[in-house]
Amino acid sequence: MTKYNDPRHKLENDTFAASGTNIDAVKRQNERSGMSYNEVKELLAKTTGGHGTSIYSDTNVEKVRKDNQRSESE
Template sequence: MKKDNQINAESIKEQSRRSGLSYNEAKEYIARTTGGHGTNIYSNTDLEAVKRKNQKSEDNKS
């Protein structure tokens, strides 16, 4: 019986791997691609680079 359970568990794991994104992967993808509210934890934006660019732009206006 143990062998059947092992085979069944492996089958389920394989099916899960082929089925696409996990819930958390889907949530992260949606956050990264839609810019929804409260998604900053998924952002890969370099905040310091943005601040420098904004400051340079402001300096050029004067």
Template sequence: MKKYTAAGTDIEAVKARNANSGMSYNEAKAFMARTTGGHGTAKYSSTDIEAVKKEIHQEKHT
């Protein structure tokens, strides 16, 4: 026996489509975080890496 919502939507059909629809938004974000880790993004940054290293070194030794 098929189950329907009050609006007449076939619940099992929606579940089947959702199962085959790919990653959710949060799954996609987690995948990108795991697989990229920020690698290769230096060209988008204007941070002076050497200046940051010097600043950190000074903070540790003052």
């Protein structure tokens, strides 16, 4: 794929919004921009925990409760 600034890139193949924004160029830039805001939030929640991050957790809450109850009864 040729880059947007590459003279070989053909603008006539790109899609433009009514406002004149080159949609395909924006998509190419987004692909190279790194993690999104929500991806960063998810990574932080999974690696460090935090308040209000339960929607990103892959912890089995019921298993933890059962393990806690089992350890308290021992």
